[in-house]
Amino acid sequence: MKYERRKYTLSRIGNSLPVSLCIYVLIVFLICRAALTGSEAMGYNWQWYRVPQFLYRHTEDGFQLGELVWGLWGTIKLSVLAFALATILGLGIVLLRLSKLVVGSAVATVYLEIVRNTPILILLYLFYYILGQIFNFDRFTAAVLCLAAYHAALISEVFRAGIKSVPQGQWEAARSIGMSDSLAFRKIILPQTIKIVLPPLTGEAINLVKSSAIVSVIAVSELTTVGRNLISDTYMSFEIWFTIAIIYAILTLLLSILANLIEKRLEN
Structure with a gap:
């Protein structure tokens, strides 16, 4: 009994948000410390004072957003569209796989095996350089479809x-009580499933946000692409990449907090 109580207490401590934030801050600190040590050995000249201009600036025309903020907006737009489409498509795939339709189940299984065992970079090239040429996709559309x-x-x-x-x-x-399978799924099974899958779905949303960086190889205007362009212009590799990493971390952390709030609301 004492062991179970101790285990439960440790589990609650490990799952608490303040502890998670402290661990995250500690990891970031150690990474930054290692980078600083390495840059000093390389004789790197830090130029952090130039970073704010890529986030915002004041000009004669007033307040203007910087390139990194516009890149963040591109990442958010890309991720939201891709995740919404992926959720709809994923639900359709699982319904086909669990259905009694032999052909539908086979198609869903083949799709899963092909996509899960293919690197996302190969899929991106397939969607942009092959399917994009056939169906006249632009870069952004190809990126959304690939991620989805x-x-x-x-x-x-x-x-x-x-x-x-x-x-x-x-x-x-x-x-x-006379419900058909489709009605039972919509009214009873699906609401319970949503409560169960919300935490792993949040993880997939965070993974999708991070995966969106891969579309920079086809020059889609998003955060990583903007960062690479800024590095080419300014040669501020460490400053830009660290800033981008912090922006991604803040975005994914906000997603986690939002998911926790939704989960608590569903429990009530």
């Missing part, structure tokens, strides 16, 4: 695990 197709496969597995975790008695109870 890749993460839809992962999200479908999250949904499948969530649906499978709903007790079979819920299906039987719905059928006993």
Whole structure:
């Protein structure tokens, strides 16, 4: 009993937000310290005073947003569209896979195996250089479709695990009162599944935000692309990359906090 109580207490401490933030700050501090030590050995000339101009500036025309902020907006827009499409596609894939349709289940299984075992960079080249030329996709559309197709496969597995975790008695109870399977899924199974899959879905959303950096190889205007362009112009490699890393960290941390709030709201 004492062991279980101690284990529960340690679990609560490990899952608390302040402890997580402290651990994160400590890791960031150690990384920054290592970078500073390495840069001093290289004789690097730090120019942090130039970084704010890439976030905002005051000109004769008034307050203006910097390049990094516009790059962040591009990342947010890309990630939101891709995640929404990936969620819809992932739900469709899992419904096909769990259906009694032999062809539909086979198609979903083949799609999952191909996408999960293909590097996302290869998929990006496929969507832009091949499918983009056939269907006349621009860079942004190809990037959204690639990220959605890749993460839809992962999200479908999250949904499948969530649906499978709903007790079979819920299906039987719905059928006993005359509900069809489709109605039972919409009214009973899906609401319970959403509560179960919200934490792993948040993880997939964060992974998608980080994966969006890969689209810089086809010059889509987002945070990483803007950062690479600024480095080419200013040669401020460490300052720009550290700033971009901090922006990504803040964005993903806000996503985690938002997911926790939604999860608590659903529990109530």
